[in-house]
Amino acid sequence: MNLAYTKPPVNISNGFTYIQNMTTITIDVQGVPIRLSPEVQGKVEWIAQLEPFRQLRACWKILGPGDWPMIPRLLGPPGLGKTTLALAVAQSFERPVYLMQCTSDTRPEDLVINPVLGQDGKIHYHASPLLSAVLTGGIAILDEANRMPEKSWASLAGLLDHRRTIESIIAGFAVKAHPEFRCCVTMNEDASTYEVPEYILSRIQPAIELPFPGRDEELAILKYSVPDSSEEILQYCVSYLQQAHQLDLPFSIRDGININRYALRLMDANSSLGIPQAFTQAVGQVLGGNAFDLESLALERKQQFGETPRMDSQDFFFDEDEEDLNPGNGKP
Numbered sequence: 001m002n003l004a005y006t007k008p009p010v011n012i013s014n015g016f017t018y019i020q021n022m023t024t025i026t027i028d029v030q031g032v033p034i035r036l037s038p039e040v041q042g043k044v045e046w047i048a049q050l051e052p053f054r055q056l057r058a059c060w061k062i063l064g065p066g067d068w069p070m071i072p073r074l075l076g077p078p079g080l081g082k083t084t085l086a087l088a089v090a091q092s093f094e095r096p097v098y099l100m101q102c103t104s105d106t107r108p109e110d111l112v113i114n115p116v117l118g119q120d121g122k123i124h125y126h127a128s129p130l131l132s133a134v135l136t137g138g139i140a141i142l143d144e145a146n147r148m149p150e151k152s153w154a155s156l157a158g159l160l161d162h163r164r165t166i167e168s169i170i171a172g173f174a175v176k177a178h179p180e181f182r183c184c185v186t187m188n189e190d191a192s193t194y195e196v197p198e199y200i201l202s203r204i205q206p207a208i209e210l211p212f213p214g215r216d217e218e219l220a221i222l223k224y225s226v227p228d229s230s231e232e233i234l235q236y237c238v239s240y241l242q243q244a245h246q247l248d249l250p251f252s253i254r255d256g257i258n259i260n261r262y263a264l265r266l267m268d269a270n271s272s273l274g275i276p277q278a279f280t281q282a283v284g285q286v287l288g289g290n291a292f293d294l295e296s297l298a299l300e301r302k303q304q305f306g307e308t309p310r311m312d313s314q315d316f317f318f319d320e321d322e323e324d325l326n327p328g329n330g331k332p
Contacts, residue, residue: 027127027135032171034113034125036132040097046081046088047224048217055208056089060139060182069182071160071203073145075189076210079252081221082186085210086141095180096138098129102148104194108155112168125171130183134159134166137180145185146193153200159183160203212245213253221253226260233263236279247298251287258286 027034046053052074059070074082083099090097100111112131118124133140159166159177167174185204187193196204213221219238222229237256244251263282267273273281283291290296
């Protein structure tokens with residue numbers, strides 16, 4: 001199967017007409033001119049953790065006539081790279097990729113099309129990233145989808161099952177998705193999300209869980225993301241994050257990247273600041289002043305969410321002869 005994508009000619013087989021200029025693409029759908037959303041630009045790389053990559057690619061394969069891609073959901077705490085994974089896999093199919101950020105204010109029509117008053121005084125219809133993928137055979141990523149209320153999910157029921165159809169009451173049309181249309185949703189696990197209704201969960205299958213990366217994987221990700229960081233800072237950061245992971249604390253690779261980047265800036269701004277001191281300050285300012293008291297943080301999380309594994313955090317990433325990184329301990 002050839003998945004290579006090129007911009008379609010003016011008249012294409014699904015009956016839509018494309019009109020392209022320097023900045024926009026407009027499609028005529030059942031007599032309604034619709035301006036597409038911009039595609040995601042720039043190459044996205046996925047480092048380590050190959051199993052979730054394989055699983056998502058498997059979901060999006062078309063195995064034969066009458067088959068259609070699955071619509072999985074990517075699960076995990078914030079900062080693990082769910083959106084990055086989705087973008088990287090999507091780009092590997094060489095189709096146009098569209099990203100839609102979902103919020104608690106996302107309305108049903110926001111997922112499809114919005115009328116906009118143009119400078120010429122006429123109504124222009126702007127397709128959502130999701131509808132743009134439906135029309136072009138692209139790949140749509142609904143980011144943080146469980147922040148949407150149920151009424152928004154309900155408008156997608158026909159698109160997410162075998163019907164693969166979406167409609168707009170505002171524009172007055174219903175369209176069947178392009179055969180190459182693919183979609184996935186990412187979901188965070190925090191208190192600001194809605195419970196997804198069962199009839200929707202049964203449509204967004206399977207669930208692909210992103211675990212915390214292992215030490216070698218985390219080190220590789222940090223080296224790629226912060227190439228100017230020293231090996232010493234990287235090792236400090238990985239050891240700290242690995243200890244947090246084992247205690248089931250929600251400190252992520254995104255936090256590690258921010259810690260590394262800020263520590264480098266602190267040392268650049270103050271040449272007398274050593275790596276241990278810069279790392280300590282960066283951890284405190286990125287994750288909070290008590291971020292080195294992992295045992296207490298784990299206990300608080302246990303009391304709030306349930307049992308977590310107990311770890312011995314003494315000397316978890318420093319040799320005995322390393323400088324003490326706990327400011328305020330009375331040592332010079």
